Every structure is written in structure tokens, then in C-alpha cells.
Amino acid sequence: MRGMTTLLAHPERDEIRITAVLHALADPVRLQIVRALASKEEGISCGVLDLGVTASTLTHHVRTLREAGVVRVRPQGTARISSLRRSDLDALYPGLLDGVLAARQ
Amino acid sequence: MRGMTTLLAHPERDEIRITAVLHALADPVRLQIVRALASKEEGISCGVLDLGVTASTLTHHVRTLREAGVVRVRPQGTARISSLRRSDLDALYPGLLDGVLAARQ
DNA sequence: GTCAAAGTTCGACCGATGTCGTAATATGCG
DNA sequence: CGCATATTACGACATCGGTCGAACTTTGAC
Numbered sequence: 001m002r003g004m005t006t007l008l009a010h011p012e013r014d015e016i017r018i019t020a021v022l023h024a025l026a027d028p029v030r031l032q033i034v035r036a037l038a039s040k041e042e043g044i045s046c047g048v049l050d051l052g053v054t055a056s057t058l059t060h061h062v063r064t065l066r067e068a069g070v071v072r073v074r075p076q077g078t079a080r081i082s083s084l085r086r087s088d089l090d091a092l093y094p095g096l097l098d099g100v101l102a103a104r105q
Numbered sequence: 106m107r108g109m110t111t112l113l114a115h116p117e118r119d120e121i122r123i124t125a126v127l128h129a130l131a132d133p134v135r136l137q138i139v140r141a142l143a144s145k146e147e148g149i150s151c152g153v154l155d156l157g158v159t160a161s162t163l164t165h166h167v168r169t170l171r172e173a174g175v176v177r178v179r180p181q182g183t184a185r186i187s188s189l190r191r192s193d194l195d196a197l198y199p200g201l202l203d204g205v206l207a208a209r210q
Numbered sequence: 211g212t213c214a215a216a217g218t219t220c221g222a223c224c225g226a227t228g229t230c231g232t233a234a235t236a237t238g239c240g
Numbered sequence: 241c242g243c244a245t246a247t248t249a250c251g252a253c254a255t256c257g258g259t260c261g262a263a264c265t266t267t268g269a270c
Contacts, residue, residue: 018208019133026127027258047216057259059218064257078216078267093208095200103123103198132228152246162229164248169227183237183246211270218265227256235248240241 008066008073008080013088016069021089024068025100029053030061034084037071038101043083045076113171113178113185118193121174126194129173130205134158135166139189142176143206148188150181 024030029051036049046062047055062082065071070089071082089097129135134156141154151167152160167187170176175194176187194202 018205019131019136022127022131022136022205026124026131028124029258031124031127045216053258054260055217056219056261060258063218075267078214080217093204095207096204099198099201099204100123100127102200134228150246158228159230160247161231161249165228168248180236183244185247213270214268216265216267219263220261222261223259225256225258227254229253229255231250231252233248233250235246237245237247239243239245 008075010066010072011069013069013092016088016092018093020068021070021093021096024065024070027061027064029057030065030070031100033061033065033082034070035101035105037082037084038086038097041083043072043074043081045079046082047079113180115171115177116174118174118197121193121197123198125173126175126198126201129170129175132166132169134162135170135175136205138166138170138187139175140206140210142187142189143191143202146188148177148179148186150184151187152184 025034032051033046033049036044036046046058051058053061062071062073062080065082066073069085072085073080073082075081084097086097130139137156138151138154141151142149151163154163156163158166167176167178167185170187171178174190177190178185178187180186189202191202
């Protein structure tokens with residue numbers, strides 16, 4: 001088994017699809033993650049967030065965001081630092097991210 | 106049975122929720138509908154669109170869009186005229202709709 | 211080497227949802 | 241009224257997807 005050594009796959013900018021992005025953003029837990037990342041340019045380990053789900057569920061959500069092209073994930077020790085792919089998203093869908101983040105909670 | 110006389114329920118602007126909107130937009134068929142409506146300010150009968158789904162499936166999608174607050178539907182004869190709730194969406198999530206529509210197909 | 215911390219993987223469960231076909235329901239026109 | 245058109249309602253089906261727990265992997269510290 002390869003386990004955690006599997007390279008973290010990220011779609012290139014031109015591989016990002018709007019339906020995948022919208023689907024990724026349409027879940028409450030994932031939207032909370034995105035909101036948290038929006039205020040942390042340098043990225044964070046999503047495990048520090050209190051989202052009311054287990055670690056395995058959190059893994060599932062972060063992977064969904066990563067595979068959709070919403071976040072970039074880089075290993076750092078035993079942690080995974082996630083950050084918003086803001087420039088890619090703004091280039092592809094100008095206004096989308098700002099609009100989503102403008103929503104009252 | 107009430108049938109088609111059931112009043113078409115629409116959420117008020119302040120009842121629209123971002124997760125419902127994103128979920129509504131995240132489906133390929135519904136996104137095609139939204140794209141079509143974006144170029145028709147006065148609205149259209151969605152039945153005229155060739156989306157590759159049956160009429161009953163189309164009804165399901167239009168209802169999803171309506172209940173999410175993305176479109177407004179008004180009866181006109183035997184038809185249902187759907188139009189984008191652009192001012193509501195722009196007020197709630199400025200840039201979101203434009204960003205989504207900017208996506209290359 | 212041992213141990214703890216952070217994530218991942220896998221399998222399972224279960225509710226949500228996209229799809230269809232069939233039947234029923236308005237609306238408008240003769 | 242009788243009929244065509246446009247749409248809806250209902251029921252069924254298959255798949256998707258969010259959730260968890262248990263076991264495993266990797267990394268870093270001691």
C-alpha cells in the first residue's frame with residue numbers, strides 16, 4: 001500500500017471545471033473550510049478547525065476541495081497545509097469566490 | 106389533489122441560502138438552464154431548450170432552481186416562464202453569477 | 211527503537227438526488 | 241365539450257455522497 005506517500009494530485013488551472021467547483025462549495029462543511037482559508041493567505045492545517053466531523057470525514061472534504069481545484073494542499077511534517085487557489089479561481093471565474101464569501105453566514 | 110394549481114413558492118431574498126444556490130448551480134443541466142436564461146432577460150419556457158432530459162426531469166430541475174431562489178417562474182397559459190433572479194443574486198452574492206457565467210463551457 | 215500526533219484508507223451505512231415512464235392536471239382553441 | 245399542448249405528480253430505480261469507526265502510514269520527538 002502506498003499510503004500517505006501518494007502524490008497529492010491537483011488539477012491544472014485549465015483542468016478546473018465549474019461544476020466541480022460549485023459542487024465542492026455547495027457543502028456546509030467545505031464552505032466553512034473555504035471561509036477559514038480565505039482569511040489565512042499562508043494556509044492552515046484543516047485539522048485545527050472545529051467543524052463537528054471526524055478526521056476521516058474531514059479528509060474526504062479536503063480531498064473534494066483539492067480535486068475540484070479549490071484548494072492547494074502541501075505536506076508539512078505530519079500535517080497538510082491547505083490554502084485557497086484564489087488566483088486560479090479569480091482568473092477562471094472572476095467574482096465567484098468574492099460573491100460566495102460575501103454571503104451572510 | 107391540487108395539481109398544477111399549487112402556488113409556485115419562491116423564497117424571499119433574505120431566505121435564499123448560499124448552499125442551496127451553489128447546489129442548484131452545480132448540476133450540468135441546471136447550469137445550462139441558467140446560461141440560457143442569462144441571455145433572455147424576459148425569461149423563457151424551459152421546455153423549448155434541448156437539454157437531453159425528459160419533461161419530468163426538466164420539471165425537477167426547474168423546481169430545484171426555483172426553490173433555491175435562482176429563478177422566478179410565472180405561469181403564462183399552459184407554459185411556465187422562467188427568468189433569472191439576477192438582482193436578488195447580485196445583491197446577495199455580488200460577482201457570483203457573473204463569475205459562474207464567465208466559465209468556459 | 212518507541213511513541214504520539216496528524217492524516218489516510220477502507221468498508222459500511224443510509225439518506226439525498228438525478229433519471230425515467232406513466233398518469234394526471236391546467237390552459238386555450240375550436 | 242373535446243382535444244392538443246405544456247407541465248406536473250407520483251413511484252420506482254440506481255447512483256452519488258456525507259458520515260462514521262477501525263486499522264494503517266508517515267513524520268517527528270524522545
